[in-house]
Amino acid sequence: MMIKTKLMKSTRTLISTSILAVGLTHSANAAEFFDGRVDAKVLLMQGYQSIEADAGAFENINTNMSSGFQRLRFNLELAVKINDYVTAYADLGEEPNDFGSDDQFEISQDLAYIDLDILGLADKADENTQWLFRAGNIVSTVFDYRGYSDGAAVQKNPLIGNSPIDFVTAESGIQTLWSKKIMGSTITKLNADVGLSVPTFFEDYGSDRGYNVFGRASINTNLGLDVGLGWFVSDLGDQVASREFANIQTAGLIQGDGDNYNFVSSGTNSRDTHAGLLPGLNANILQINAQYQASASTLLRAWAGIAKDDYSFVDSNGKQTVASKAIGYQEIESKIHYYAIEATQYIKPESLYLATRYSSITNASDGVSGDKDLTRFQVGLGWWVAKGTLVKAEYVKQSEGNASAGQIGSDWDGITAEISVFFD
Numbered sequence: 001m002m003i004k005t006k007l008m009k010s011t012r013t014l015i016s017t018s019i020l021a022v023g024l025t026h027s028a029n030a031a032e033f034f035d036g037r038v039d040a041k042v043l044l045m046q047g048y049q050s051i052e053a054d055a056g057a058f059e060n061i062n063t064n065m066s067s068g069f070q071r072l073r074f075n076l077e078l079a080v081k082i083n084d085y086v087t088a089y090a091d092l093g094e095e096p097n098d099f100g101s102d103d104q105f106e107i108s109q110d111l112a113y114i115d116l117d118i119l120g121l122a123d124k125a126d127e128n129t130q131w132l133f134r135a136g137n138i139v140s141t142v143f144d145y146r147g148y149s150d151g152a153a154v155q156k157n158p159l160i161g162n163s164p165i166d167f168v169t170a171e172s173g174i175q176t177l178w179s180k181k182i183m184g185s186t187i188t189k190l191n192a193d194v195g196l197s198v199p200t201f202f203e204d205y206g207s208d209r210g211y212n213v214f215g216r217a218s219i220n221t222n223l224g225l226d227v228g229l230g231w232f233v234s235d236l237g238d239q240v241a242s243r244e245f246a247n248i249q250t251a252g253l254i255q256g257d258g259d260n261y262n263f264v265s266s267g268t269n270s271r272d273t274h275a276g277l278l279p280g281l282n283a284n285i286l287q288i289n290a291q292y293q294a295s296a297s298t299l300l301r302a303w304a305g306i307a308k309d310d311y312s313f314v315d316s317n318g319k320q321t322v323a324s325k326a327i328g329y330q331e332i333e334s335k336i337h338y339y340a341i342e343a344t345q346y347i348k349p350e351s352l353y354l355a356t357r358y359s360s361i362t363n364a365s366d367g368v369s370g371d372k373d374l375t376r377f378q379v380g381l382g383w384w385v386a387k388g389t390l391v392k393a394e395y396v397k398q399s400e401g402n403a404s405a406g407q408i409g410s411d412w413d414g415i416t417a418e419i420s421v422f423f424d
Helices: 002-028
Strands: 038-053 073-083 086-094 108-117 129-141 168-181 187-197 212-221 225-234 283-295 298-309 312-314 328-330 334-348 352-363 373-386 389-400 412-423
Touching: 129 187, 129 212
Parallel strands: none
Antiparallel strands: 038 073, 038 412, 073 086, 086 108, 108 129, 129 168, 168 187, 187 212, 212 225, 225 283, 283 298, 298 334, 312 328, 334 352, 352 373, 373 389, 389 412
């Protein structure tokens, strides 16, 4: 009976969402209904992988894996103009790599917020300056200028997988975002944002939880070069003394926002291919970001930083380990140095491109010996088959030293492919 009830609820939710999507898409073209104030976008992605770990992995079943197709990713994005100075956004998705731990097919709210135009509401609107107040499930990150794969939203990532040091997630909180265009100067735009969030996508009012504070500042230029700085601070460590290991809330961006590589021993929504050394309790991150548009066909990106935490994941012997092997936390400092470089080169303008990315993370914690490096090399091909339709193929190799932030426990590699569509 319980299974039948869940199935009926899921079916009703899916039908209702589908009707809403059709209605909103139709009404966006019918001024008499929503007066053009609702914008709906539909995204889908189907992936394939053939990946396997080398001998010596933490879990032996990861060394003998079959190839196969991944579950379809689906997103419905809704942008609503409440009035001239208030807007809202909601992303509804079926994302196995983010909400796939219970193996249920369900539509979840992945990202949603309300924006207030501060200058507009104060009757001081300026066409060159934007200042927003945002509340909801906000994006918490230290990187800039680039996209990453999140559910079916994959077309801003030139490759298939993300980087193992993509510090990004969505959490409940508030944020202010400011930007200003500059005329007659090499610098064409200034950007800044600051956010405050709780360390969960859901709700937690238990003792000693703490908050995350983060922000970014950047400049755009007319030279094709953009540079910026991102920072993050969390104060969540007091939970270690008052909560059980499984009930401790950690900063989600430390483990990334899900990847498109899956291993047998891991849940569909696990973060086991991401660097997993820092718990995200009393964490600090400082990262520099840059991109250079060398030509209409060539785009280069790079980022580098330092991240540390007052705490470490520990194993049954009380020694530092990674998230996938942890049974607890101890007040032992964990620290990494990292960098990544990325290049995209169009072979045929607006149609066919090559892309590559190299990421490197070093365990810089005190008293650690052995191979401390985690690296990932990715190379891929992208083909815009038609408008809004992208096919990608990629080869990936991740090398995990025995004292690194790697969570699989040995080197692994393989090929992946995906087809995605974006409709608006």
